[in-house]
Amino acid sequence: MLGDGAFALALGAGLVAAVxxxxxxxxxxxxxxxxxxDDGRAAAVGRALRSTAxxxxxxxxxxxxFGLVVAPVASSVQRWLPVFTLVLGVVLAAAGVWVLTGRELPGLRLLRTGSGRPLxxxxxxxxxxxxxxxxxSLTCTIAPFLAVVVTAFRAGSVAEGVxxxxxxxxGMALLVGTAAVVVAVAGAGVVSRARGAGPVLARVGGGILVVAGLYVAWYGFWELRVLHAGAGTDPVVEGAAAVQRWLASAAEGLGWVGxxxxxxxxxxxVGGLTWWRRHRA
Structure with a gap:
């Protein structure tokens, strides 16, 4: 029988997994x-929650x-994960360049009704x-995941494992969802106060995609060099790791309650503001 400590550990592992x-x-x-x-605050919150789910x-x-099926051959699979990370980073950077040119990402394009409003x-x-x-993320997080969750399945308790x-x-959804809702609401507020900021914000998002993609690609390249050439520390990876440790520490400090x-x-x-505006209208 698992105690509360096991669930607290699983929740904490989920929180940190996102960063x-x-x-x-x-x-x-x-x-x-x-x-x-083209989003108001209420629409932004709804989309942030759906996207987080x-x-x-x-x-x-x-x-x-991976934990239940691939774990027995994890060592042979994990050596190919840096290749995926490298390719993913290049794709993200390319997507960022696409957005910077003023285009919309096809995979995230809004389905629209006949009136042209986002659905x-x-x-x-x-x-x-x-x-x-x-x-x-598997290379960095599969060990704590296996230790926390898969161990319970292997102990014979399916219900506890689930x-x-x-x-x-x-835990993972709570951290990502909180960040998503805050960013979506803040962004909608900026656009509502200055409608002309919409295209600028889109290009800022494209710039973030470029930087994130380049870092992810570099991290995958560094992992490949570590695996096959015995490379040591890298200043780019170490600098980003310092930021990551700060984020992880902040997430742990806030905890799930915060x-x-x-x-x-x-x-x-947002709900109160929406109700007030409708009641006033």
Missing amino acids: NPCGFALLPAYLATLVRP ALTLGFVAVFGA TDRWWSVVGFGASYALA ALFATYAA LLVVLLVVLAS
Whole structure:
């Protein structure tokens, strides 16, 4: 029988998984896609929550499959993960350049009604991004994941393993969801005050994609050099690792209670403002 400590550990591991050294640069890349010039605050919150659910699904699906199916041959699989990380970084950087030129990413384009108003995002594309996020993160996070969740399955308790897995997913979703809602609401507020800022914000997001993609590609290249050429420390990786450690420390310091409070306060504020405007109208 698992105690509360096991679930607290699973929740903490999920929180930190979102800002792991291998894939943490993908988080700002994801957040950069959430600011749209045609969104109000309520619409931005809804899209941020839907996107977080999709991203979490893709992330934990890869971890679940890897932990239960691929773990026996993990050593032979993991050596190819840096190649995927390198390719993913190049694709992200290319996507950023595409956005910088004023174009819209096809995979994140809004489906529109006949009136031209945004209806929803392509959910599957965000699930795919979450899966890519997980694959880029596996090298750094699969060990604590296996220790926390898969151990419970192997001990013969399927129910406890499922509960720990859900707790791990909840931790990851809470951190990403809080960040997504805050960024989406803040971005919608900026655009609502200055409609002309929409195209500028889109290009800022493209710039973030370029920087994140270049770092992810460099990290994958560095991992390949470590595996095959015995490379040592790298100043770019070490500098980014310092930022990652700060983010991980901040996430652990806030804990799930602090993140939940932030999320609820933002949601309540947006809900109250929306109700007030409709009541006033």
